[in-house]
Amino acid sequence: MIKRQRIDLLQVGQGRIGQRLFNCLKQTKQKLPSIQLARLDHKLGLLNLESDKYYQINQLVICIAPPAILSMAAKSQFWKQIFAGLHKQVQSGQLVIQQLYFVSSTRVYDGIKCGMVKASSSTHSDSTMGQALIFAEQMLMNLSRQCYLFRAVGLVGESYPKYQTFLKLQDNKLRFTIADWQLVDQMILQIKLNQDSACGDQSSQDYHAFLMTDGQGYINGQVLSLPAWQQQVEAIKGHQRWLKASNYHSNRQ
Numbered sequence: 001m002i003k004r005q006r007i008d009l010l011q012v013g014q015g016r017i018g019q020r021l022f023n024c025l026k027q028t029k030q031k032l033p034s035i036q037l038a039r040l041d042h043k044l045g046l047l048n049l050e051s052d053k054y055y056q057i058n059q060l061v062i063c064i065a066p067p068a069i070l071s072m073a074a075k076s077q078f079w080k081q082i083f084a085g086l087h088k089q090v091q092s093g094q095l096v097i098q099q100l101y102f103v104s105s106t107r108v109y110d111g112i113k114c115g116m117v118k119a120s121s122s123t124h125s126d127s128t129m130g131q132a133l134i135f136a137e138q139m140l141m142n143l144s145r146q147c148y149l150f151r152a153v154g155l156v157g158e159s160y161p162k163y164q165t166f167l168k169l170q171d172n173k174l175r176f177t178i179a180d181w182q183l184v185d186q187m188i189l190q191i192k193l194n195q196d197s198a199c200g201d202q203s204s205q206d207y208h209a210f211l212m213t214d215g216q217g218y219i220n221g222q223v224l225s226l227p228a229w230q231q232q233v234e235a236i237k238g239h240q241r242w243l244k245a246s247n248y249h250s251n252r253q
Contacts, residue, residue: 008033
C-alpha cells in the first residue's frame with residue numbers, strides 16, 4: 001500500500017477572488033485545517049509537491065484566471081492547457097484529490113439563448129472561451145473524487161468596479177451579477193460542510209455545480225426578481241435566458 005503524505009486544505013490562485021478567499025479561510029471562527037498555498041504549472045502541475053513522494057489532498061481549491069492582457073483566443077488556450085500537468089500527477093498515481101473546488105463561469109451556458117437556465121442545465125457554449133471552460137471543467141471532474149463547480153456571473157465589488165456600469169445600460173439586454181463576497185461565502189460554506197467527508201475514502205466520482213448569481217436580473221435600469229416580477233420575467237424568457245441562482249445561504253446581514 002502506498003504511503004501518502006496528506007494535505008488537508010490547499011489553494012491555487014491569489015488573484016482578487018483567491019486573496020479574499022484565502023484571508024477569509026484563515027480568519028474563519030470555525031475550526032478548519034491550516035490552509036496552504038500552491039502554484040500550478042501547465043506542464044509540471046502543482047509545484048510544491050516533491051517528485052519522489054506521494055500525496056493525498058483532501059480539499060483543493062482552484063480560483064485562477066488567464067492574464068487580462070491575453071487575447072480571447074489565448075485565454076481559451078489557457079483553459080485547455082493549464083490543468084495538463086495536474087492531470088499527469090493524478091494519472092501517474094503521485095496525487096489523489098478527494099475534493100476539488102473550482103471557480104468557473106456561466107460562459108459554459110452561453111449557447112443557451114432563452115428560457116430558464118439552472119445549475120443542473122446541460123452545458124452548451126457557442127464561444128471558444130465557453131467551450132474551453134467546459135473542457136477544463138470536465139478535466140477537473142475526472143481528476144477528483146468530488147468536484148464542486150462555482151459557475152459565477154459577472155462579479156461586482158470593490159475589486160470589480162467595471163461590471164457595475166454594465167448593469168445600468170439601456171440596451172434591452174438582461175444581465176446578472178453577484179458580489180465577490182457572496183461567491184466567497186458560498187465556497188467557504190461548502191468547504192466547511194464537506195470537511196469531515198474529505199478525510200474519508202471516497203471511491204466514487206461525483207460533481208456538484210452551483211450557478212452563482214444574486215438571484216436578480218438587471219435590464220434597462222430595472223432590477224427584476226422572482227416571484228415579484230414573474231410576469232415580466234416570463235415575457236423576457238421567450239427571447240432571453242434567465243439564470244436561476246442556486247440556493248444560497250449567508251450569515252451576513
